[in-house]
Amino acid sequence: xKDKQRYILVETSGELSxxxxxxxxxxxxxxxxCVGEMRTHHINPKLTKIVDKRHFVIKSSLSGVNDLILAxxxxxxxxxxDMAFYTIKSSGTIRALLSSxxxxx
Amino acid sequence: xxxxxxxxxxxxxxxxFMKRLGxxxxxxxxxxxxxxxxxxxxxxxxxxxxxxxxTGQLLNLVKQGATAVAxxxxxxxxxxxxxxxxxGCILCFPMSVITSSYGVERTRNxxxxxxxFAHARKAKVDVTFVSMAKDKTHMNSCMQLIELxxxxxxxxxxxRKAIADTTRMIVEE
Numbered sequence: 001x002k003d004k005q006r007y008i009l010v011e012t013s014g015e016l017s018x019x020x021x022x023x024x025x026x027x028x029x030x031x032x033x034c035v036g037e038m039r040t041h042h043i044n045p046k047l048t049k050i051v052d053k054r055h056f057v058i059k060s061s062l063s064g065v066n067d068l069i070l071a072x073x074x075x076x077x078x079x080x081x082d083m084a085f086y087t088i089k090s091s092g093t094i095r096a097l098l099s100s101x102x103x104x105x
Numbered sequence: 106x107x108x109x110x111x112x113x114x115x116x117x118x119x120x121x122f123m124k125r126l127g128x129x130x131x132x133x134x135x136x137x138x139x140x141x142x143x144x145x146x147x148x149x150x151x152x153x154x155x156x157x158x159x160t161g162q163l164l165n166l167v168k169q170g171a172t173a174v175a176x177x178x179x180x181x182x183x184x185x186x187x188x189x190x191x192x193g194c195i196l197c198f199p200m201s202v203i204t205s206s207y208g209v210e211r212t213r214n215x216x217x218x219x220x221x222f223a224h225a226r227k228a229k230v231d232v233t234f235v236s237m238a239k240d241k242t243h244m245n246s247c248m249q250l251i252e253l254x255x256x257x258x259x260x261x262x263x264x265r266k267a268i269a270d271t272t273r274m275i276v277e278e
Contacts, residue, residue, distance in 0.1 A: 011125065013242055066252055073249035074204060074211075076242060084242040087249055088125055 004062040007048065007094045010072060013084040015053045023047070026079045027058075034071040043068045048094060057094060065090065106265055108247040109272040111138060111154075111197070111235040118241055127247035132276050134237075138173075141166055152275055154197065160185050173197050173275045175237065179217035186228050195275055196225050199237035200245065200253045215256060222257045233271035234264065 017023050024047040032040045043064030049057040060068040072085040091097035107129035112118075114135045123131050134140045140156045146169045155166035158178040167174060167188045174189060175197040189196055198221075202214050225232050234254040238244040245253065247268060254264035 066255070069248050070252040070256060073245050073253055076204065082242060084244070086126055086244070086246045088127075088246060090248070 003044075004092070005059055006062050006065040006090055006092060007097045008058050008060065008065070008068065008072075008090045009051070009088045009097050010056055010058055011086045011088050012054050012056070013086075014081060016050060016056065017079065020047070020050055022079070023050075027075075030075045030078055031068070031071045034074050035067050039064070039067055043071075051098070055088075057097065059094075106269045107273075108250070108265075108268045109276075110244075110247075110250065110268070111272060111275070112238045112244065113201075116238050116240055116244065118244065122241075125246075126244065132272075137276050141171060146171060152277075154275070164188055167192050167194050173233075175199050175235075176221070177202065179214070179221045181221060181224065186224065186230065190228055190230050193231070195231045195233055195271055196221075197237075197275075198222065198232065198234045198254075198257065200234060200250065201237045201239065201243045203253060203256075204236075204243050204245065205239075219257045222259065226258075231271055231274075232259075233267045233275070234259070235272060 027047060028045060031045055035043065044061045045068055046059045047056060048059045051057060069087050072087055076082060076084055089097060108127055110128050110131045112131055112133055114133055118131065132138050139153045141153045142157050146153055146166060152172035154173045154175055155163050155171040156175050156177065157163055158176060158180065160182050163174055163176065164185050171194060173195040198218055203211060206214050222232065234250055236243065236245050236250065250268055251264045254267065255261065
């Protein structure tokens, strides 16, 4: 049976790096450092989309979404750069998440 | 539910950013709410937050009528807890203590703050969770603030009520 997913729109304090893969790897590393290996598999985080230079969408399992929000609050440094993450909105589908955000703008 | 936060006077942010974080309003120390320490409370200071870690000094400020107390080292004695309860003072948990520390220091801070939270709940003291961020990096969205409160042992409903109602009570008093 497919696990239910949750998508979170995240704003960053600094500009995101061009290399999506490198950023995804660095962010995953920081999440593991914050919540530990045992709980990271439960979150199953995956960088889904970089929206613009300061926003991206990250996917997690429904049961691990709270841990992911907490981890994003605690991470203040990625790839030796000071960076804070602010969780703006969460939704069950990426379409709903992005459409409500663009509608507000 | 409308959420509120309190940040340090050095923290710079705009209204759009505040709205994106999910807050109705973010109050700034020494603007909407006065921080008091060794100098004591002046007559025109209202509302006030007693900030510090020296128990004797905080006890005096609570007795002088401080609206809220934020203990920076999370250590409290029985006398101070009783005074906070008697005066109807609000106990603030500055989350920047957790977000600005790393590694072992962070785990110690989480442990001390969760013990203080359990102690405060047992004593039936009003509690709230604020970021007290010194800069934008240590600010949190309301979703993150709720999760940080849950990390200290609060349940979801209590955390939401504290961030929405109790924080507003500090400024409106």
